[in-house]
Amino acid sequence: SYVLTQSPSVSVAPGQTATITCGGSNVAIYSVHWYQQQPGQAPVLVVYDNTDRPSGVPQRFSGSKSGNTATLTITRVEAGDEADYYCQVWDNGSQHVIFGGGTKLTVL
Amino acid sequence: QVHLVQSGGGLVQPGGSLRLSCAASGFNFNHYGMSWVRQAPGKGLEWVALIWFDGSHTLYADFVRGRFTISRDTSQNTLFLEMNSLTADDTGVYYCVKSRSGSGSPFDPWGQGTLVSVSS
Numbered sequence: 001s002y003v004l005t006q007s008p009s010v011s012v013a014p015g016q017t018a019t020i021t022c023g024g025s026n027v028a029i030y031s032v033h034w035y036q037q038q039p040g041q042a043p044v045l046v047v048y049d050n051t052d053r054p055s056g057v058p059q060r061f062s063g064s065k066s067g068n069t070a071t072l073t074i075t076r077v078e079a080g081d082e083a084d085y086y087c088q089v090w091d092n093g094s095q096h097v098i099f100g101g102g103t104k105l106t107v108l
Numbered sequence: 109q110v111h112l113v114q115s116g117g118g119l120v121q122p123g124g125s126l127r128l129s130c131a132a133s134g135f136n137f138n139h140y141g142m143s144w145v146r147q148a149p150g151k152g153l154e155w156v157a158l159i160w161f162d163g164s165h166t167l168y169a170d171f172v173r174g175r176f177t178i179s180r181d182t183s184q185n186t187l188f189l190e191m192n193s194l195t196a197d198d199t200g201v202y203y204c205v206k207s208r209s210g211s212g213s214p215f216d217p218w219g220q221g222t223l224v225s226v227s228s
Contacts, residue, residue, distance in 0.1 A: 001170070033214035035153070042203055042218040043153065054216060086153050090212035095167050097143065097155035 002091040004100035011106045018074040020103045022087030025068060030089040032070040034063055037084045037102075046085075047072060074105075082107045110134040110217055112204045117222030124194050124226070130187040130204030130219055137185040138162070141207035143215060144178060144189045146224075148200040156202070157189065171197075194226045 005023040012018040022032060032050050035043040045054050047063035050070065060075045074081055087100040116128040128144070144156040157178035158167045166178050177190040187204055204219035 035215075037153075042221050043215075044218070045208070045214055045216040048208060048214040048216070084152075088153075088214065092212065096169065097145075097158065099145075099153045099155060102152040 001094045001096055002089070002098050004087055004089065004098055006085075006087060006100040006103045008101070009104045009106065011108055012077050013108045014077055014079060016077055018077050018081070018105055020072040020074075020085050020105065022070040022072070022100045023068055024070075024089070027068050027070055027089070028065060030091075032063065032065060033088045034061075034072045035086045035088065036081075037086065039083070043086065077105075077107055079107050081105060110206065112206060112217060112219035114202075114204050114219040114222040117202065117224050119225045119227065120194055121228050122195055122226055125190070125192045126194065126224060128189040128191070128202055128204075128222055128224070132185045132187065132206070135206070137180075138182050141210065141213075142178075142180060142187045143205045143207065144187075145203045145205055145215065145218075146198075146200045147203070147221075148197075151200070154200075158207075159187070161207075191224070194224075196226050199224060199226045 034047040036046045037043040046057050046061045051063045062073050064071050084102045086102045089098050111133045113131045120126050141161050143158040146156050159178045175193045179188045201221040203221045205215035207213045208216045
């Protein structure tokens with residue numbers, strides 16, 4: 001079935017920009033969604049349909065896609081952004097929901 | 109405001125059964141697909157099952173292998189997951205999630221999660 005690949009970890013200093021990637025074959029044809037999971041809490045949707053933000057999510061969070069890679073970018077990173085981030089797609093071929101393995105963002 | 113309140117987790121022996129419930133409020137339950145997603149201790153998110161807005165269609169992850177059944181009761185605005193033949197690999201936190209729009213759409217919001225522990 002379809003596979004989404006994420007780097008296990010990303011580290012960034014406060015105020016800098018974090019880039020979290022999600023790779024998949026032909027990911028250009030998929031709508032990619034991103035979730036933030038803070039320690040001990042349920043995940044929260046932060047970007048959907050590649051680039052859209054739910055209401056209440058800061059503009060510092062943005063999504064993009066290029067080639068076989070989707071990217072979640074967090075600008076002006078804050079300590080409170082430290083969390084696990086997951087990408088997700090709906091694979092119409094297999095009729096399955098697919099999650100990436102997750103990326104742990106550490107704020108130095 | 110949308111609320112998903114879960115119940116029904118706990119400790120169960122290998123081979124045993126458990127039923128999870130998820131009480132929904134704050135939206136028209138009949139209009140949205142619903143899913144279950146789980147997370148093993150220290151691991152990532154794993155989709156378990158999905159049910160169409162009207163209950164007409166259900167889909168399951170490959171690892172379910174006929175052991176789990178997702179269902180919904182529109183009169184109670186409640187989502188269920190019946191789990192049988194449980195193994196240690198089924199241990200984890202199970203989340204009830206609402207589809208944002210259509211059945212292939214993102215999950216928003218998530219329930220608080222309920223812990224399922226399979227152990228002798």
